[in-house]
Amino acid sequence: MVGTTDSRLIIIRGNSGSGKTLLAHAIREARPRGIAIISHDVLRREILHVRDHPESLSVGYIDLSARFALNHGLHVVVEGILHSESYGEMLTRLVEDHAGVSRCYRYHLDLAETLRRHRTKSLASEVSEEQVSSWHRPFDPVTTLPEIVFDATVSAESALDAVLSDVGWERRKTSLP
8 A cells, every 4th residue: 555544646637738737736735735746747758858658757757756755644646648548557556556535637628728728828838739739639538547527617716626625625715817
C-alpha cells in the first residue's frame, strides 16, 4: 500500500487547456499545506524533456513521484493530459495501491471549447491552435478508473467545490478567475 488512510490522491486528466492546472493549484490554495502537485507537463517536458508515448520515462516518473509524496505524508494531485493508453494502467495501479481517499476527474470538452480556453492562457503565444487541435481527443476515458467528468458547463469554482467535497475537505475563502 502507498500513503495512509488519511492521505488524499486526486487525479485530474483532460485535453490541453481544459483547466487541469488551474484546478490543481486552486486545490492547493484551498488547503493550508501538505499538497504535492505532480504535473505531467513539468515532469515530462521540463524535467525529463521526452516525447509522450506509452513507454515514455514520464509514466514511471509520475508514478514514482506520486508514491514518494504519499509515503512522506503529503496529499497528491496528479494532473495532466495523461492519455489513457500511456498512463491508464499506471494510474489504475496507483489508485488501487493507495490506502486513503482517491478521486479521479476528467475534463471532457469539445475542440471549440478547448481552443477558446487555450486562447486565454499565456502559453497560447508559444503553442499554436493547430498543435492543440492535433493533440485533442474527443473521448479518452480510463475505463478502469471511476472518473467524474467535468464538461464545459462546470465552472472552475464548481469543479473546486466538487473536488474538495468529494475528498472531505472544507474550502477556505478563495476565488478563481
